[in-house]
Amino acid sequence: MKTAVVLLPGLNRDRDMIAALTKISGQAPATVWQTDTEIPDVDLIAIPGGFSFGDYLRCGAIAARMPVMRAVAEKAAKGVMVIGVCNGFQILVEAGLLPGALMRNTSLKFVCRQVKLEIANANTMFTRRYQPGQIIRSPVAHHDGNYFADPDTLARLEGEGQVVFRYAEGTNPNGSINDIAGIINEQGNVLGLMPHPENLIEAAHGGSDGRALFEGALGIAA
Amino acid sequence: MSSVIKARITVTLKNGVLDPQGKAIEHALSGLGFDGVGQVRQGKVFDVELAESDKAKAEADLKAMCDKLLANTVIENYSVTLT
Numbered sequence: 001m002k003t004a005v006v007l008l009p010g011l012n013r014d015r016d017m018i019a020a021l022t023k024i025s026g027q028a029p030a031t032v033w034q035t036d037t038e039i040p041d042v043d044l045i046a047i048p049g050g051f052s053f054g055d056y057l058r059c060g061a062i063a064a065r066m067p068v069m070r071a072v073a074e075k076a077a078k079g080v081m082v083i084g085v086c087n088g089f090q091i092l093v094e095a096g097l098l099p100g101a102l103m104r105n106t107s108l109k110f111v112c113r114q115v116k117l118e119i120a121n122a123n124t125m126f127t128r129r130y131q132p133g134q135i136i137r138s139p140v141a142h143h144d145g146n147y148f149a150d151p152d153t154l155a156r157l158e159g160e161g162q163v164v165f166r167y168a169e170g171t172n173p174n175g176s177i178n179d180i181a182g183i184i185n186e187q188g189n190v191l192g193l194m195p196h197p198e199n200l201i202e203a204a205h206g207g208s209d210g211r212a213l214f215e216g217a218l219g220i221a222a
Numbered sequence: 223m224s225s226v227i228k229a230r231i232t233v234t235l236k237n238g239v240l241d242p243q244g245k246a247i248e249h250a251l252s253g254l255g256f257d258g259v260g261q262v263r264q265g266k267v268f269d270v271e272l273a274e275s276d277k278a279k280a281e282a283d284l285k286a287m288c289d290k291l292l293a294n295t296v297i298e299n300y301s302v303t304l305t
Contacts, residue, residue: 058294065291094294101296106242148239148297175242 001218002042003029006072008063011050011087013196020198021046024214034066039075044217047072049086049141049196059102059144060090069095081125081217082190086142089182089192098185098192099157100149105142106175112141117181117195118168121161124184126191129212129222135168136209138195145174145194147183157183165193225275229284233293233300234265268292269305277304 003021007014014031021029021044030040039045053062063069069091076082076097084092092098105111114137122132130136149157154177157163165182172179174194182193197210215222235241241263248262270287274280284302293300 057291061291061294099296101294103240103297104242106240108242108246146240146242150296175240 001025001044001220002027002040003044003046003218004039004042005029005031006034006045006047006068006088007031008034008050008052008066008068008091010052010054011048013049013086013198016196017046017048017085017198020201020210020214024201024211024220025218032068032071034063034068036068037071039068039071042075042080044081044083045072045075046198047082047084047088047091048198049088052087052091055144058090058094060087060092060094063087063091064094064096073097076185076187076190079187079189083126083217084190084192085196085198086140086145086194089194090144092190092192097190098183099153100147100183102144102194103146103148104144105146105173107173110141110143111145111173112139113173114138115140115171115173115181115195116168118166120163120166121184123161124164124188124191126184126213126217127164129216137200137207138197138210139199140173140195142174142194145176147174147176147180147194149177154178160186162186164191165195225273227272227274227277227280228305229270229272229280230303230305231268231270231284231288231292231300232265232303233268233288233298235263236297236299239297266292280304 119130119134167179200210244262244264251259288300
């Protein structure tokens with residue numbers, strides 16, 4: 001299975017994502033730069049975390065308007081899997097590939113800690129290796145992870161099973177509505193989440209709870 | 223000769239969207255002894271210069287800029303004023 005990682009100035013989790021995809025898929029991902037207008041034929045495109053364009057204007061706002069994101073949208077429309085983590089999630093939302101918005105944490109503090117995530121929908125390409133309702137651990141590190149959507153959008157997300165990850169057991173670190181940590185698009189191939197599953201994939205990380213997400217998406221045996 | 227149109231764009235959070243920063247500012251103002259401070263909502267202001275002489279065209283362009291980049295219309299409203 002082939003993968004690609006989107007690179008933008010100000011991202012800082014790109015190496016983590018590249019390492020995770022390399023270790024799990026067995027081959028290094030292709031990298032595409034912000035000005036690239038074409039993305040090679042891959043099965044999964046990852047947009048890593050960080051602070052693209054210094055979080056200027058709004059987190060992910062400038063990145064979402066770069067040429068590479070038009071290429072990501074074209075691939076997504078063709079069914080290629082796309083995962084956006086942290087800033088990558090913010091970019092997908094700003095690009096209109098996922099609904100809603102990510103706002104400043106209600107605590108106004110940057111949160112960097114481990115949270116518990118509940119698998120709210122195990123029937124997606126990304127979560128099929130987890131059990132419904134399973135609780136996994138994942139690190140978070142963000143200032144603007146407070147997911148918001150208007151009531152109609154929220155009802156649709158909840159009704160259609162598009163809420164994929166929820167902060168569990170009172171671990172909501174940012175005030176996100178309905179404890180939403182990650183959502184998927186209607187077609188089921190574009191996932192955005194604030195937590196960092198790529199940072200919990202092997203014993204050296206202190207656990208591998210995030211590994212099954214990539215193994216499931218890439219159809220790789222555990 | 224081309225002329226310049228100057229505009230001020232104001233972006234504010236929609237009603238019903240929680241504004242934690244506005245809340246913090248509200249509390250800080252109360253802490254400074256400003257009694258009777260009600261709700262504070264934080265927004266953004268952009269002063270834009272456009273090389274354009276047609277006001278209607280300028281306004282249309284500025285609105286397009288808001289829709290495409292300056293405002294996130296999921297959570298924000300905007301207004302355009304030519305100055």
